[in-house]
Amino acid sequence: MGDKTKSRGFVRRVALDRGLNKVKEMVLELSGIAKEAVRLSIEALKEKSREKIEKVYELEKRSDVLNMDIEDECLTLAALQQPVARDLRFIASMMRISNNYERICDLAQKIAYIAEKTIDKPLLKPLIDVPRMGKLVIEMLEINEESIRTGDTSMLEMELKARDDEIDLLYSQTYNELVGYMVRIPHRIDDAIDLLFVAKHLERMGDLVAKSAARLVYIEEGRRVWIK
Amino acid sequence: MPKRPRRKLTKRLNGDRGFFTLALCFALAVTALFTLVLYELARGSRLSVAEAGASLLSAEWNPGHGRFGQLPFIYGTLVSSTLALGLALPLSLLSAVFLVEMCPRGIADLLSSVIELIAAIPSVVIGLWGIFVLAPVVRDYIQPALSKLSFIPLFSGRTMGLSMLTAVLVLALMITPIITSLSKEAIASVPAELKDGLYALGATRLEVMKYVVIPYAKRGILAAAVLGYARAIGETMAVTMVIGNTPVISASLLSPAYTLAAVIANEFVEATSEVYVSALVASGLILFIMSALVSLAGRALARGGVG
């Protein structure tokens, strides 16, 4: 987040600022990894690309490591720099956001598993809603990234709530549609269930990004919001 | 980064050595001077000691008849100085306390300047004032007032104005500035945090004076008193103009008296015989030793602790 505080003084806490910026960059990197993982997992499912499945696995591993690193850096700053107020909120929130994003990568990995499992079978139905949901998740991640860079959280609640709601709607639609498929084509029930899981994972991802946005608001404004 | 040239650690010639030597020389010179003065005084007194012997300590000073008893002068110097200190010390102390602690800055500075001006007045001028102003006051006002108490030996007798009392008053006036100014410094140097500490416990101004300021400043005040005393002992001109210059030892304050400094100043020019001169040098030696003792006593007291 941009440093909105006008520098009234001449003393800057160099070590702390450096550390905070490092955490910011690492979280942005993790956000990038999550976006990539979401995109590739859905494409892998659609295109039945083994290459893309492998890539997703790799990204998930990286996200694990990066999450640990972020936590480590935050703890070091807490121990050495005695952060208070915004700095403290920043460190606590970034640790949680990092966890959330790592979780998103886990969910993308799960989608990749399903892609791998069904790689030799034809798709049950053309994927329309699922990619749409994935696109929304990626959009939400990008809006968060922008907010992290600029420190502007004014539109966050609105923007993310709208998309999260849309994801929920799409999930409902997909759910009903798939139930229909299960009734009409019972021998492909497991495929339907797999697709349902994929939709569920994406719905969960939407929640995680929304939660993370709430944390960003907490950093900047000190108040707790719920974005559902 | 360019390497800095290494500098040698060996000793070098600098000004310290030379300064040390110079300062040492001056210190030794001063000590030598002191010893020289002492020696010369002793040498000069030898004649009178040889001729008059123990009678030098008698109470009779009658050079015409060969009597050179120093006692009247020793008495005169000690009594006049001690009484002057007794009078000046409380006054000076109170003034010092007032000026430092209670007086508004502007007025305090003004009063301090006035007090210091007194110290600047030449002693002969004070002596003149003593003769023409103070002596008549003693004669015309103080004496009649004291005559009611004349059954007390201290206040018995009559005077034309030139008396021990007048000298005591004059000396008190002369040593007050120095005692006041040094006491002020001692009092002002009491750390504010110490005073604050007692104020914070719920002390009045007087209590802070009593429990913190005076005990802490004791050493400095003592030093001031000693300095004032030494000044009084050595004061010549003003004293000799008002004390009456009569070598008697009397219990009465109204009686005239004589001090070591006064007798030297007065009678040196008319000292007819060598013994006479030697006796006066002996007076000088006694005065010298007295001053030295007062100084040493002062240092011992000052070092002896705050009490």
Added chain:
Amino acid sequence: MKIEVKELSAWYGSHQVLRSVSMGVRENMITAIIGPSGCGKTTLLRCLNRMHELVDGARVEGEVLLDGENIYDPSVDPVEVRRRIGMVFQKPNPFPHMSIFDNVAIGLKLAGVRDKRKLREVVEDCLKKAALWDEVKDKLDQPGGRLSGGQQQRLCIARALATSPEVLLFDEPTSALDPISAMRIENLMLSLKREYTIVIVTHNIQQAARVSDYTAFLYRGVLVEYGETAVMFKTPRHKLTEEYLTGRFG
């Protein structure tokens, strides 16, 4: 509220140091006053026990209520105020020419207590409260100046306790001490707050965070923010407070 400060302004001569400060001090709690150098926090503290006016040219306007009574009312005796509100200073200042015993007892003696037994009782009690008794009980007649810095400060605390004050004011009590002595003093304050109301001025933000329940932030004589310490250190309301707490301050 044990103490209520109402529109308090203070001057040194023509230089105004406090501007209309209003705040409360809660009973049996520790209230910290923080702010950059020269913000007036020590002056504010000294106004609470009428020590500010001891300086030549000092002036005060406004009210300070102790249990509802204005201590600046003309009918109030400042000496009485200072008995009920004690103070511990930045540099430990025991009276060097008095024994340890006398140092603690002097407050009582000033209040008129002469009974030797009562004095001994109170001195022991206060030294125990100040966690100093065990270290000095065998040398009570030694001069007060010979203890270590931390011990001297505890002696000053015992001294302040002797007059049974209701409020204790601490002016940067540990800034001249080593970290371990400082920690002992902090622990002492935490235990004292059960019986006394405490106000501490400190330039050490972490100290304020560690010991205080409420914090007041002063900047250039103005009270910028006042609130629960836990809240202020997580979510300060004012930008200035935020800047000061996070150390991005000149």
